[in-house]
Amino acid sequence: MKLKLDVTPDLATMMAAEIAAGERAVTAAIREAGTGLRADWRRQITGAGLGQRLSRTIRSAQYPKGQPSLNAAALVWSKAPDIISAHDTGPLIRSKSGFWLAIPLPAAGRGRGGARLTPGEWERRRGLRLRFVYRRRGPSLLVADRARINTRGTAVASRAKTGRNQVTAPIFLLVPQVKLSKRLDLDRDAERAHDSVPRLILAKWAEGRS
Template sequence: MKLKLDIDPDIVAMMAAEVAAGERAVTAAMREAGTGLKSAWRTQITGAGLGRRLANSIRNQNFPRSGESLDAAALVWSKAPVIVGAHDTGPLIRSKDGFWLAIPLPAAGKSTRGGRITPGEWERRRGLRLRFVYRRTGPRWSGCRPPQTASQCAKVVVFKATQKRGRRDEGYDDRG
């Protein structure tokens, strides 16, 4: 008995087509993953209030740069790693002298330059001296007079004084 097996389609060509399809799939997946990670990281940075310029420092690059490969890779990095790292790790927020740091609340208003107002600028504008308002619980406040009721707190208190460790956006709200 004689048995003959003949494969009409060329097995080598079929395997080459499968490898090429795999290369296209892996390369496309890595490009999509790199782009997705870059846009998600940029969204987190702008969502944290750190601005579009810092968000635009996030870059990605795909390897190989042209063509397809089963060993494709994507690299996502920041061109400002020190700044991003400082906001990510939450370093100690401290004043120049190491004492209390006054963080302006929205009730303090804006600076003449459009940014956050400084305690000195607030005093010059209003003609009033700021002083610390000591409380039994919670952070101290810096205001022009101690609030008598809770409803007056938002009107009187303009700066929150803190020596807290952590990120600037962590644990801060308008009421202290």
């Protein structure tokens, strides 16, 4: 005795429809989870006082592009990964040369586009030499002698020959290392987004049936 089982055309159509509905549900759920995570990370960054510019480095993309799939995936990343990672992990920062880290003080001013200046750049731009001042207690200093503080609070070269209004201005603090404070918790939002996927898939599947 032989028994042959075939899938009827109506059943095959129903199965194909269910698969298509599943693909749409999974794709829509992954898209919502990915864009939601992007929004959460951006809110974290601005909420930590790191600015809109850094928050806009958070991007998201979905794969495969332009078609539903049961294997849909979302990728959320930053275009400034080193900066984001530093604020997310709170690393200990040391000088690459093994000596000092130079931290600019307000009198140092800024370079083009608001960039922080290194001691060498500062000397070239201001036309003043920096002098090392060792302190047994507290950070050592790089100071500029015979400087003048302008209206913006920046130390510049003084042209006064009499020494009037000339000061010795602290320009950089020198420290062996700096512990950057942890200001972000990106894993928290990522885990929340991951855990939301099954619920979103069910919700999207129900939406497709209504």
